[in-house]
Amino acid sequence: MIKIEPDIRHAATPPARLYTDSAIYRSSLDNVFARSWQFIGDSSSLHEPGSVSPVKLLPGSLEVPLVLTNDEHGELHCLSNVCTHRGNLICQTAGKHNDLRCPYHSRRFELNGKFRYAPGFEQAENFPSDSDNLPELQLERWGPLLFTSLNPEISFNDWLGPVQQRLAWLPMDEFLLDQQRCENYTFPANWTLYCExxxxYLHIPYIHPELNQTLDIKRYRIELFKYCNLQLGLAAAGQTAFDLPKSSPDYGQQIAAYYFWLFPNLMMNFYPWGLSVNVVEPLGVSQTRVRFLSYVWQPDKLATGAGSILDQVEQQDEAVVLTSQAGLQSRLYQRGRYAPDYESGCHHFHQLLTSRLNNQTDQQ
Ligand code: FES
Ligand SMILES: [Fe+2]
Structure with a gap:
């Protein structure tokens, strides 16, 4: 049991075993990730009815094979990609199809997951039944972004709602995935270290001198919501900022970046050029992959401001995450304390995480 004191002024950070213990890692897969909302893909691969696209939910950890489909009515679905006969994988390549057909014994399914036909089952009793359909997961969409969950502990609206409300003025349907600006980073450290x-933001001036110059760090601030939080990066004088409409609650401020983190492993960083999505995927107790996806809205702003040096900032963050992982292995480190004005986001994350690892309800 790892306890995080709710009052940050008294609280200690998690003990080192949170980052190094395999049993805690396995518990996080069941108690955190299997119950969480996850970014699952992009609607651009599903434009037309008949489009199908195989995906995996958290490859390298949960490894759940799924297939995204656009059925003949233009409705999107997120289905199990495992045949209900003997468990073979059904769809292995993206494309256009009238149905989903298992290559093993040719069982067929509609694009909405309903069983259609299975050769050889003429004599089977009570067949087909509901259990012969492909299980379907809830699929949610915001602009081009698709989200799903195996077994959500909270509603999608409770999870993403604060982001959507804050940025309701953004034309998300105009955001386009730029494959040239997508990158995966894999490194030997625990996923929680990357998130925390x-x-x-205490580290920004020390680890990110270039980013620090684009931000007015004295006016940088963090806002906590129930399952997500926002770091509001205000632009330094003369630096690129959003041209906010009057309908924005932040109208009149020089905002360089909205850094949203959503429990447990998603970052949505909005810059004047568009959105950088970071998905933190656990691969093991000390192995993590972070996927960076860029959705461009105003390409002329790509080269300026806080959002123009993402690769450099990522390398700097990765380096310090690795040295922290090394330090946490020491027998001489126990646990630390939070800097109350700067580390409330970490404290928020640690509370949400440990309450689930302890199988408790939220401590806040
Ligand atoms: S496993 Fe799919 S048809 Fe047999
Ligand atoms: Fe950083």
């Missing part, structure tokens, strides 16, 4: 580093 993102949520701590």
């Amino acid at each position: 580093n993102y949520l701590d």
Whole structure:
């Protein structure tokens, strides 16, 4: 049981075993990831009825094979990609199809997952039944972004709602995935270290001198919501900022970046040029992959401001996450304390995480 004191002024950070213990890692897969909302893909691969696209939910950890489909009515679905006969994988390549057909014994399914036909089952009793359909997961969409969950502990609206409300003025349907600006980073450290580093802005002046010059760090601030939080990066004088409409609650401020983190492993960083999505995927107790996806809205703003040096900032963050992982292995480190004005995001994350690892309800 790892306890995080709710009052940050008294709280200690998690003990080192949170980052190094395999049993805690396995518990996080069941108690956190299998119950969480996850970014699952992009609607651009599903434009037309008949489009199908195989995906995996958290490849390298949960490894759940799924297939996204656009059925003949233009409705999107997120289905199990495992045949209900003997468990073979059904769809292995993206394309256009009238149905989903298992290559093993040719069982067929509609694009909405309903069983259609299975050769050889003429004598089977009570067949087909509902259990012969492909299980379907809830699929949610915001602009081009698709989200799903195996077994959501909270509603989609409770999860993403604060982001959507804050940025309701953004034309998300105009955001386009730019494959040239997508990158995967894999490194030997625990996934939580990457998240908490993102949520701590005390390190910006020390680790990111270039980013620090684009931001007015004295006016940088963090806002906590129930399952997500926002770091509001204000632009330094003369630096690129959003041209906010009057309908924005932030109208009149020089905002360089909205850094949203959503429990447990998603970052949505909005810049004047568009959106950088970071998905933190656990691969093992000390192995993590972070996927960076860029959705461009105003390409002329790509080269300026806080959002123009993402690769450099990522390398700097990755380096400090690795040295933290090394330090946490030491027998001489126990646990630390939070800097109350700067590390409330980390404290928020640690509370949400440990309450689930302890199988408790939220401590806040
Ligand atoms: S496993 Fe799919 S048809 Fe047999
Ligand atoms: Fe950083």
